[in-house]
Amino acid sequence: MTAPQDFRLTSGSGEVAPLWARCGHAPLEVLVEVPMPSATVRLAAPGRPSWIGRGETWRHAPARHALALLADTNQAAGPVRLLLAERGRRRVLAILGEADVSHPWVVTGWLGWPDTKPIGSQGLRTREALAARSNDYWTLDLAARAIGFGPTDVAHAPPLPWWAGISVVIPARGVHDVLPGVLHALADAAARLPAGTPWEAIVVDDASDPLLSLPPGLPRQIRLVRSDTQLHCGGARNHGMARSRYGLVLFCDADTHLAPDYLTEHVARHLLAPNLITVSLRDHIPAHLPVPAQAPDGSRDSRVSAHYKPGRLGLVPVPEPVTVHPIRQTRGFRDFGNGRRLGPVDLPFMVKGNNLALPAATARSIGFPPDFTGWGPEDVCFAAKAIARGSYVVPVLSTGVFHREHPPRSGSAARRDAELAANLNRYAHHLDGRAALPWQVPNPVGVRR
Template structure:
C-alpha cells in the first residue's frame, strides 16, 4: 500500500485515488532500464524477490496439468508453487505429483468446496514469498512470467500487475512448446465488443454517464490504465474491472492489508476479483498491465449455464459488490484459515496440508 490517506468507504477511495503510476514507472526504468507496463524482451539478471505462485482448483485436474507444465517450464526458478485443492473429487494430489515440478510445491486440500475467494485466501495464508502470483487452473503461462513479475515487484511498491489471456482449445493449450504464442489482442481488455445494460452495472461508481458505444480498447484508451482512477470509466469499464484473478500479481503484505479476496461470493459466479481490485485500488494500490504476461486460457469445457441462471448469478454477485463498495476498506481482515500438515502420496519437495474446518 502507498502512503496515501485511507478513505471512509471503498467507493470514496476509488474516487479519491488516481492510477497514474508514471512516477513509479520512472523509478523502475532508472533502476532496470525497462518500462513498468512493458514489454520486457529478455530475462534480467539479479532477481532475488521471493515469489509464491498460487493455483486454486476445483475439479480441474485436466487443465491443471497444463498449468503446472507451464510453471515447470519457467526460465527463472526462484519461486514456489501452492496448489489449493478446493474440495475436488477426486483430489488433485496425483496430478500435482505427475507434473514432476522441480521447484518447492505445497498442496493444501479443503474437504469441501469453499469457492474461488476463500481458496485464494488459503493460498495467501500458505504463501512464503513476499510476492504472490494468482493463477486459475486453466492458464498456460509464458516461460518468462515469474522472472518478469519478480523483477517488477523487486523494484516497486504498491503495485498490482495484471496479465492477459488468449482463449484457445486443448490442441494448443497442451502443446509442449505452447506454439503459436498467445496474442494479447484476443484479450477483451485489448479489444472489447461487449455491450448492453448488463455490463454497465459492473462499474463501481453509480454516476458513470450512459454510453452508447459497444466497442472499446480499455488498455489503449486509458494510456495503459493511467487515466483510470478517480472513479473514471471507459464505457462500461473502470479500474476494478481491469483486475482479473486468472493472472494477477501483488505484494503479499498489500493483499493481506486489504483483507484478501472477499469470501462472501461463495461458489457462484466470480466478481471476487472485481471486488479484490476495488479493495486494492481504494487503498491507493496502482493497477498496472504487464503487456508480455499473456497466457493461453483453455476454453471451458462442459460448462453450459442457461442465460437466465447466468444473469441471476451475475446480479447476485454485483449486489454483493455494491454492498462492499459502501464498507470501510480499512476494517477488512484476512480471514483466518488454519492448516494442518498431513502425510500424503508425496515425493521430495512436495508438502501436503489440509484445511481445518
C-alpha cells in the first residue's frame, strides 16, 4: 500500500510541534476519518480502539465495528482525511492530508491492516496475512514531518519522554565475560533519557552454570532473575517479559552493546505510532577488542548487504548465488511488504533478536514461540506473527548496536546448523497457524505443568 496518487497534503512541517509540546509530548496516533451517510468513522491502527461519530457525539468502538461499517458502505460521503491525534483521546492535533477513495475499505491498508477481508483478518493464516500486509509506513513519515522530525530514518530526534516507561529484557546464558560491558552500555543509554522517564532492565539467567551475577555500580533499575531450567532464547525473553512493568519493551541480546542514543532514538518513533517494531543495524567487534568510541557502523549488517550461496539453510531454496541490499532496495523496508522477497529473505527476516523494540501490549499478546530450542529463528517467527497482526517494521538508522563476535553457542557449527534446521520446520508450521490465535504447539518447551 502506498499513498494514493491524489492524496493532498494539508499540514506543513513543524505546525504541530508547539501544540504537542503543550500536551507534554503525549504519544500520538494517526487516524483515518471516513465520512459516511450514517456515521463518521475514525479508524485506528490494529490493536487500537477506533472512534465512531454520529452528529456531535463520538464514542470509542472496537475496531471490528469500524471495519464492519467500512465494509458495508459502498461509497464515502466525501474525501477521507488523515488525522494526527493524541493517542486514545479525541484531541486532533492536525489534519495531515485528504484523498478521494473508490471504496471506504481501501483506507485499512493505510494504517497497517491487511488489505483483504474477512474483517479483521481473524480467519487468515499467518502466511496469508503477511501476503496481505503492506509495510509502507508513509503515514508515519507524514506524522514525523508534521512535528519537525524530518525523515524518520535519517534525522536525529530530540530526547523525548516516554511516560509509559521502557523495559529492557536480556536473555543471558554463559555470558560472564561480556555481560558487564553490555549492562554498563545500557545504563549509559538510559542516562540519556529525559529526567523522570521510568525504565528497567531484566537480565534473565537462563540456567547458567556457574550462575550469572550483576557487576557492581549499576543503577538499581537493572535486576537479575533466574530460571532453574534452560528456556532457550525465546523462552527466556518470555520469562523476563512476564516480569516487566512498562509500556515499551526492548529485547537485546547479552552480547550486544547499545549505542548511547539508542533508547532516545527508538522512543521518538514509538511516540508517533502505536504499531511499530523498530530495529537498528549492528556493528560486529571481535571479542578481544574494546567497544569503539565512535557510533556503530552497520555497513556489514545483512540488512544492508548480504550474499547467499546455493545450499543455504532456510525456508526458501537458493538455486544460484544472489546478493541483496534490503534497506536500499526497499526504501527502508517501505516496499518490503505483501510477501515480497529479496533472494531468500523477507520482511520478518529483517527483525533480529539482537535489538528490537515494540509496544509491550503487542509483545505480551504474542510472546516468542515456546517450542524453539537452540539457535534461530525464534525472533523471525515472532516478527512474522506481529507483522501479520498489523505491526510495521521500521529501521532506525540514526543509531545502532555493537555485537560481540563469538564461536557458536551451540558448541560447533554442525550442531548449530542442526538446531537451525529443526527450528525452521517449527517456523514453517507456525506460518500455517492463524495469525490472530496463540502459538499452537504440542508440548511447549519450558512450560511447567
